[in-house]
Amino acid sequence: MRNRVFIVSLCFLLLLPVNEISAGIENALDESTGYEGSIFQGNDENSGQSSSNEAWNSLSEATGLNEDRSSRDKDPNSQDDSVRVGCSDYVLTGERLREIRSEFMYWFFDKGGDDDEGDYLKEIQASTPQTNKNFNFQLPFFGFRFNQTRVSINGYLEFTDPPERYTYPLVFPVKCWPKENDPSFIGIFFSKCRIGEIWSTDRDRRKPGVYFRIERDLRTRKDQLGVEMRERLKWDVREGMSGAEGFVPKHAITVTWKNVSFTGGIDNSLYTTNTFQMVLATDEANTYAMFNYPRVEWTSHTEAGGDTVHGDGGISAFVGFNAGNGTGSYEYKPFSQTPHIRDLTRAGWVNGFPGRHMFKIDEKIIAATCS
Ligand SMILES: *[C@@H]1O[C@H](CO)[C@@H](O)[C@H](O)[C@H]1NC(C)=O
Numbered sequence: 159m160r161n162r163v164f165i166v167s168l169c170f171l172l173l174l175p176v177n178e179i180s181a182g183i184e185n186a187l188d189e190s191t192g193y194e195g196s197i198f199q200g201n202d203e204n205s206g207q208s209s210s211n212e213a214w215n216s217l218s219e220a221t222g223l224n225e226d227r228s229s230r231d232k233d234p235n236s237q238d239d240s241v242r243v244g245c246s247d248y249v250l251t252g253e254r255l256r257e258i259r260s261e262f263m264y265w266f267f268d269k270g271g272d273d274d275e276g277d278y279l280k281e282i283q284a285s286t287p288q289t290n291k292n293f294n295f296q297l298p299f300f301g302f303r304f305n306q307t308r309v310s311i312n313g314y315l316e317f318t319d320p321p322e323r324y325t326y327p328l329v330f331p332v333k334c335w336p337k338e339n340d341p342s343f344i345g346i347f348f349s350k351c352r353i354g355e356i357w358s359t360d361r362d363r364r365k366p367g368v369y370f371r372i373e374r375d376l377r378t379r380k381d382q383l384g385v386e387m388r389e390r391l392k393w394d395v396r397e398g399m400s401g402a403e404g405f406v407p408k409h410a411i412t413v414t415w416k417n418v419s420f421t422g423g424i425d426n427s428l429y430t431t432n433t434f435q436m437v438l439a440t441d442e443a444n445t446y447a448m449f450n451y452p453r454v455e456w457t458s459h460t461e462a463g464g465d466t467v468h469g470d471g472g473i474s475a476f477v478g479f480n481a482g483n484g485t486g487s488y489e490y491k492p493f494s495q496t497p498h499i500r501d502l503t504r505a506g507w508v509n510g511f512p513g514r515h516m517f518k519i520d521e522k523i524i525a526a527t528c529s
C-alpha cells in the first residue's frame with residue numbers, strides 16, 4: 159500500500175514540474191478578478207441572469223460545445239443536452255474545462271458581494287464558532303433531508319443539535335441517545351479549531367477563516383461560473399464515483415476552512431495551520447461529498463490530548479459522517495482519529511489528485527475507491 163502510494167506520487171511528480179503542482183494545489187486563482195461581476199449570482203437570493211460576462215464570452219469562440227467529452231461519455235438519459243446557447247450565454251470550451259479540472263481546489267472568493275468580503279464568513283470568530291445557512295433546496299443526507307445547516311469553525315457542517323459535551327475518542331452514534339442528542343453532521347476535520355495566521359510570504363493572500371458559497375440551479379445557469387461549476391463538478395463526480403455516470407448537479411455548496419489552527423495552543427501555534435475544503439453536489443436525490451485536503455499540519459486540539467505547540471499526539475480529528483437520532487455513522491478509516499490522518503493529503507487520488515476523497519452520502523455512505 160505504502161509502496162504503491164509512493165510510486166504513484168513519483169509518477170505524478172514526473173508528469174508535472176513542481177511549480178505546477180504547487181500552483182494547482184494552492185489554487186491561487188490569478189484570474190479571479192474576471193469573475194467579480196458574476197460570482198455572486200449563485201448566492202443571490204433573487205438570482206437573476208448575470209449580464210457581465212461579455213468579456214469572458216468573447217474569449218471563448220462560440221464553438222457550440224459545452225463539453226467536449228460528452229461525445230465520449232454521453233448518457234442518453236442526461237438532461238444537460240437541453241442547454242440552449244443564446245448569444246449572451248457563456249460557452250465552455252473543452253480546453254477551458256480541462257484547465258479548470260486540472261486545479262485541485264474549487265473556487266472560493268474573498269472579494270465581491272455586498273460587503274466585498276466574498277464567501278468569507280466574517281461572523282465566525284473566536285466568540286462565535288458557528289453560523290446558520292439556508293439552502294433553499296433539499297439536501298438528502300444519510301437518509302434524512304435538510305434545507306439548512308450550521309457551518310462550524312470546528313471542521314464540520316451540522317444539521318441537528320449536538321450533545322452537551324464530547325469525550326475522546328469520539329464515538330458515533332452518541333451512546334446515550336436519546337437521553338443525549340445524537341447530531342447529524344458531515345465531518346471533514348471534526349476537531350476544535352481556531353482561526354490561524356498566514357505568513358507575510360504566503361502566496362495565497364486570502365484571509366484565514368471559513369468560506370462558504372452556494373451555487374443554486376446549476377442546470378439552468380448561463381453565466382460563466384455557473385456553467386463552469388456545473389460541468390467541472392459533473393465530470394469530477396462522474397469520473398470519481400462508480401455508478402454516477404448520469405449525474406448532473408442541481409445545487410452545490412463549497413465550504414473551505416483556510417489556515418485554521420487548533421484550540422489550546424500557544425500563540426505561535428497559530429502559524430501551524432490546516433486547510434481543507436468540502437464540496438457537496440446534489441440533484442436532490444443523490445448527494446456527493448468531495449473532501450480536498452491541501453494541508454494538514456496538526457492533528458489534535460489540546461483537550462483531545464494534542465500538545466500545545468504542534469497540535470500533535472493524542473486523539474486526532476474525526477473524519478466521517480453521522481446520521482443522527484441513533485440511526486448510523488460512518489468513520490473514514492484508516493485516517494479518522496489516528497495519526498494516519500496526516501496521510502489524507504497524500505491519499506484519495508480521486509480525479510487523479512492526491513488529497514482528494516469522495517463519498518456518496520444521500521443514504522448509506524459509500525467511499526470512492528480508486529484502483
Ligand atoms: C425547511 O424545512 C422545514 C421543514 O422541514 C420547513 O418548515 C421550513 O420552512 C424550510 N425552510 C426553508 C427556508 O425552506
Ligand SMILES: *[C@@H]1O[C@H](CO)[C@@H](O)[C@H](O)[C@H]1NC(C)=O
Pocket residue numbers: 184355356357360361362416417429430431432433452453
Ligand atoms: C496557509 O494555507 C496555505 C494554503 O493551504 C498554505 O500555502 C500556507 O502555507 C498556510 N500558511 C500557514 C502559516 O500555515
Ligand SMILES: *[C@@H]1O[C@H](CO)[C@@H](O)[C@H](O)[C@H]1NC(C)=O
Pocket residue numbers: 302318342481482483
Ligand atoms: C430526529 O428526531 C427528532 C425528534 O423526533 C426530529 O425532530 C428530527 O427531525 C429527527 N431527525 C434528525 C436527523 O435528527
